[in-house]
Each structure stands twice: as C-alpha cells, then as structure tokens.
Amino acid sequence: MCATLRTTIVGTPTSAASPVVFLHGWPDDSRVWRPLLPAFSDRRCVLLDLPRCDGEAWEGANLGFDMLACLAAAAIQKEQRPVIVVAHDWGACVAGLLLSSRPELIERLVLLDVGKIPNFFNPRRPTLLLHGASIVGYQSVNALIYLLGLLSWLRPLADRLNALWVPRICSLANSAEEDLLPLLTATLPALLRPRRWQREDYGRPISSQINYFYFHAPRFVSSESFRKMKAALDTPSVPLLFLYGTGAFHDELWEAKLASPEWDQCDAVRIERGHWFFVSPAGAKLTASTIQSWIGRTTKS
Numbered sequence: 001m002c003a004t005l006r007t008t009i010v011g012t013p014t015s016a017a018s019p020v021v022f023l024h025g026w027p028d029d030s031r032v033w034r035p036l037l038p039a040f041s042d043r044r045c046v047l048l049d050l051p052r053c054d055g056e057a058w059e060g061a062n063l064g065f066d067m068l069a070c071l072a073a074a075a076i077q078k079e080q081r082p083v084i085v086v087a088h089d090w091g092a093c094v095a096g097l098l099l100s101s102r103p104e105l106i107e108r109l110v111l112l113d114v115g116k117i118p119n120f121f122n123p124r125r126p127t128l129l130l131h132g133a134s135i136v137g138y139q140s141v142n143a144l145i146y147l148l149g150l151l152s153w154l155r156p157l158a159d160r161l162n163a164l165w166v167p168r169i170c171s172l173a174n175s176a177e178e179d180l181l182p183l184l185t186a187t188l189p190a191l192l193r194p195r196r197w198q199r200e201d202y203g204r205p206i207s208s209q210i211n212y213f214y215f216h217a218p219r220f221v222s223s224e225s226f227r228k229m230k231a232a233l234d235t236p237s238v239p240l241l242f243l244y245g246t247g248a249f250h251d252e253l254w255e256a257k258l259a260s261p262e263w264d265q266c267d268a269v270r271i272e273r274g275h276w277f278f279v280s281p282a283g284a285k286l287t288a289s290t291i292q293s294w295i296g297r298t299t300k301s
Helices: 066-075 089-102 128-152 152-175 181-192 210-221 223-236 252-261 281-297
Strands: 007-011 022-024 047-048 084-088 108-113 242-243 269-270
Touching: 022 066, 022 089, 022 223, 022 269, 066 089, 066 223, 084 089, 089 108, 089 223, 108 281, 128 152, 152 210, 223 242, 242 252, 242 281, 252 269
Parallel strands: 022 047, 022 084, 084 108, 108 242, 242 269
Antiparallel strands: 007 047
16 A cells, blocks of 8 residues: 655745645546646645545555545655645545644645535524535445445446546536535436536546545544544634635535634635636636735734
C-alpha cells in the first residue's frame, strides 16, 4: 500500500507568503484546481491527490476518513509551517477533520460548497428530513457501485455503471441551487437521460473504486471524529471562509453565523450556481478574487 498521497507542486513563490494546499473531492483529482492556480502563482501551491482518484492503484480497504486526514496531515507537515487549506466536496470533510485534530497545521481554511453538515433529523427543522433523504438516495447508489466493484468478476460492470452514472449525477448536482430534493426523484431516470457535465475530461476511466468515500460515509457520520469535526467548524480556531454555489451541503444557520459581523475573521459568500462553481472562467475568477481579498483582510487569531 502506498504510504503517501501523490503531491504536485506548482507556483513560483515570490515572497514569504504561506503555501496553499488544495484538497479535491469526488470524483475529481487535483487537476480540478487548474482554473484557480493562476491567481496563486506567487505562492507555493501543493495539490494533493486523494487515494485512487488520480487513477493510481491503492491497495487495502482502510481508506476511511480518519486515514485520509492522517495522510493529508503527513503531506502538510512537509511544508514545515502552517498553510492555507482550500478544499472542496469530500476534501472539505478531510480539511474539517484536520481542523479538529491538527489545527496547528492550518493558518486559514477555505471550504468550497461543503461546510458544517446540518442534523437532518432535527424535529424543529422537518424540511431537512427530505433534504437528507435526497442525499442518502444518490450516495447509496455510489456506495452500491463501489461494492459491486469489489468483486473482481463484477468490476468491469461496476466501472461501466460508474462511467454512465457519474456524469449524470454530477450534472444534476451542478445545476442544483438550494437543495438536492430533485435528486430523490431523478436518481434512476438520471441513468437513462443523457446530460452534459461541465468539467474537463481528465482522459482516464471513472473507476468504481473512487466511490469508496460513500462506502465509508455511514460509519463516518456516526463517529466521534465527525462530531468533533462539526464542533470545530461551529467555532473555528482559525479564520474560515466558506464559498458555495448550492445550499445542499451545509447548515444555513452556520452559514449565517460565519457571515455575521461578530465573526470578523470568517465569512460565507455565494459565488455562482452549482457544486463546481469555481471551475467556469467567471466562477474561477470570482472565487480566486474572493479568497485573495479575504486573505488580505484577515490575520491569524
């Protein structure tokens, strides 16, 4: 088993500015950050590839979220100083775990479209139940495809299913605005309906084994690590910026708190519609300028 994450270094540091570490999510690899990198060319940028997402083999089943956080921490430690972490999707969950377990590694934290997850079974907020059901719906399909792929004789079928499924479900997620309720009814039809996913083709097959996040998710959300992560995000010990394009993957009360004047080191800003709001030319430009502006006006607590 590989002991470290694949790391790509870009940028030509022209000052003593803190490095920026980028953590992608599903089903991307580090190339998803290409649109943002020109804005950080004066800094050392460290692009981490989470296991299997870069097309490389990663043997072993222990790819739970605590393990991912340990691997990310080991990569960040090599910088020998606190860094700015920019993270999207499941990468944001890994960054949240770092905030709760290794806050000394982080100078500032930027989360993209995935923040503090609400309690979907809160009786005082019943609409969240349907919202949670829509998320469980598509995540269950992802987990099932992953499980099928664990059987060697079913791996080709699982990979084919994932190749059909991923562009369609991601297209739906990238068109979502406030919640993912349409996914609850569109999950099965999405497999049959051709859709365009506005993301660069990385020139590699979409393996069923990149869906391991969803296999480990149920155990993760019931773990003590998850509860500590939510607590750390609720009262962040470092400046935190939350940028989003959908209302699907964060608690709106938490968002409002970050944007309130009382939390002057934190902020929450909607950029463009969609889960991958930072990939389009206009979205990348606005995302980068928002991050740069926020870095300029915040200081480490």
